[in-house]
Amino acid sequence: MEIRDTGAEDLEEVIRLTSATRRQLAASSPVYFRPREGADVAHAQFLEFVVGSSDQQASVFVINDSVVGFFRQADLPKHVWVDDLCLRDPGLWNEAARTLVECMGSTSWVTCVSPHDADRLDALSSAGLAPISMYWSKSLPSSPSMLETEEAPTVPEDRPAGPTHTFGGIAFDPGAPGALVACDPEGNYAIGSPDVEPPIYDPGGPTCVVDQLGGPDRGVALDLGHSAATARGDAQLVVVSAADDEELRYELETKGFEIQVVLLASQRR
Known part of the structure; x- marks a missing residue:
């Protein structure tokens, strides 16, 4: 060959x-x-x-x-x-x-x-090649979520640096136009993409990709992201997790997310 x-x-x-x-x-x-x-x-x-x-x-x-x-x-x-x-x-x-x-x-x-x-x-x-992350998806309800988020959310300034285990190798910027940002007074937060519609695939409407879930309870952070994406009118929520993040994997599986993509990287990365 x-x-x-x-x-x-x-x-x-x-x-x-x-x-x-x-x-x-x-x-x-x-x-x-x-x-x-x-x-x-x-x-x-x-x-x-x-x-x-x-x-x-x-x-x-x-x-x-x-x-x-x-x-x-x-x-x-x-x-x-x-x-x-x-x-x-x-x-x-x-x-x-x-x-x-x-x-x-x-x-x-x-x-x-x-x-x-x-x-x-x-x-x-x-x-x-080795797996560095998984992309998990869940279809969102068409009705607004009951979980409230701040009108003008601000994520903690001392949060960890965003992940590099994504397609582009850089994390979403919460200050970018249209970015999804949701947080609560306890310091839990979700950061994701503007709503996007893939040119080739149609999951039923716009998709939000969340690559950062942080705070004392990432299960709550996941709920915040789910609520914010639903309220925005997205049809699908995709969450990126590190391949070895068993804690987040448990939260995603428990809440009905399914792995759709495994991202593999060369060892020289």
Whole structure:
């Protein structure tokens, strides 16, 4: 197996591979990965742009001149994000993972995997990647929450630095326009993203991603984030937890959240 740059002649097969992967994701997570209407067309247009751009890096896995897989690289502030990673045959994941790790060399990089995709997860782990975080989701009720938050919340100034175990490698800024910020007088707080609507997936409406839950009781902090996102009209709440954070894992499982994505990182990160 080899890796080479994607050419225009590969585009049709790459579109077929990525479309098949989205269908597999939707089958295992029908809400989180539900394709938005027109997703295939929109993503095909995006891939055509990526392949034709000198500023983007897109690659294919090749066996005997036949394209068997695809991935692209996005340069983010702290690392490279390997996205749209897909293969024609799940039986090729072990070889593809080793080849990908060799190709990336000393680059610090991350990629995301569905927890339902055991072949991919096991192969990437065996090739040397390690889980650094999980993304948990829960659909939100359409009616406002009864839990009240401050009208002008301020999070504790002495709170810990935000996490780096995210797609971008940096935490959400509570002072950014539209950021979700919820706290209580006891010092519990939740910090998350502005409401976002993924261009390819449609979980039923806007999504809020919370990457910081702090204070003396993170179960209460989680409730604060849930309430604030519901009141804002978000359809889905996604919470990022460190892979080894058993305390938060317990709170998330107890309150009905499910793991949708495992974020893996190279050992050089």
